[in-house]
Amino acid sequence: MAKYTKRKDGRYITSVTLENKKYYIYGKTIKEIDRKIIELKVKYEQGLLLKSTNVLFKDYKMRWFKSKKPMIGAKSVASYQSIINNHFTRIDYMQVSKIKKTDVQLVINDLVDHPNTANKVYMTLNQIMENAVDDDIITKNPCRRIVKPKLEAKEKRILTDEEFYLTEVADFNDREKMFVVLSKYCGLRPEETRALTKDDFFLEANSGYVRINKTVVYVSNQAIFQQFTKNDKSVRDIPLFANILPFVKYYLSSIQTNKLFTNLSSKKDEYMSNQSYKWLVKKIKDKIRMKAWELNIEFKEDGFTPYTFRHTYATLLYYSGINLKEA
Secondary structure (H helix, E strand, C coil): CCCCEECCCCCEEEEEEECCEEEEEEECCHHHHHHHHHHHHHHHHCCHHHCCCCCEHHHHHHHHHHHHHHHCCHHHHHHHHHHHHHCCCCCCCCEHHHCCHHHHHHHHHCCCCCHHHHHHHHHHHHHHHHHHHHCCCCCCCCCCCCCCCCCCCCCCCCCCHHHHHHHHHCCCCHHHHHHHHHHHHHCCCHHHHCCCEHHHEEECCCCEEEEECCEEEEECCEEEEECCCCCHHHCEEEECCCCCHHHHHHHHHHCCCCECCECCCCCCCCECCHHHHHHHHHHHHHHHHHHHHHHCCCCCCCCCCCHHHHHHHHHHHHHCCCCCCCC
């Protein structure tokens, strides 16, 4: 309940705090103040309080983020939150309407030695300012024609023929082998593989497929389940090749949980943590390296990630004449 104070002039005053900003409300009666509080909160929910040329960037960015948050995944939420909290101190206490192109350029220049972060900050700031244009706070987006540090294109590495062989003969346990098989022969993204359950597999005597329609991402060490994939085209049914079908059937029948990849330290049917996932990937790399040493085969660890399997899968499809968009 709001605290009311009666002033010397006979009016009452109280305050309401919305997103760390305090609003003072006056009225001749408490009933009038209560009505004004309701009106203020309605305007706040509709975003009308920020349709002012005097609004500070620190307030507007949070309002924008609040409207953006329900529309994006957990990993994106964490990324935006980090950018908003850490990279706009130069302009936080400026009025949105007074931020110029030079101010934006200085924000980006502060990150010249971190091209990836600089480009993410720019994209976020550009979205905020475009929203400010739509809200009639500014007439022109000051983020246009900003010079950004160039991103170095990362080469998408694939397995060499020797490395492909190593992944066939390495001494993986069943859990490690299942992860490699699904990544290499189905082209799954790691976040798609981590989300799989037994219910996603549709198996016949000599054929089968796996349905991809969800993901598990990480915020810190916590696994976050998402009932969606990277985009609409990422929802798909992938055939299981004949060479992996027997092992897939065996693995599904051998595990006690419905989820394919859970924490080894727990018997609960819950998705594995980020730490558990990193340990799984480490063990896979270690065993490939050990087999390479044993057979005197070169294994290039530089650039090797779980995505290397997916890139190899896509390359094989390309050279087989299969449309990647249909795969």
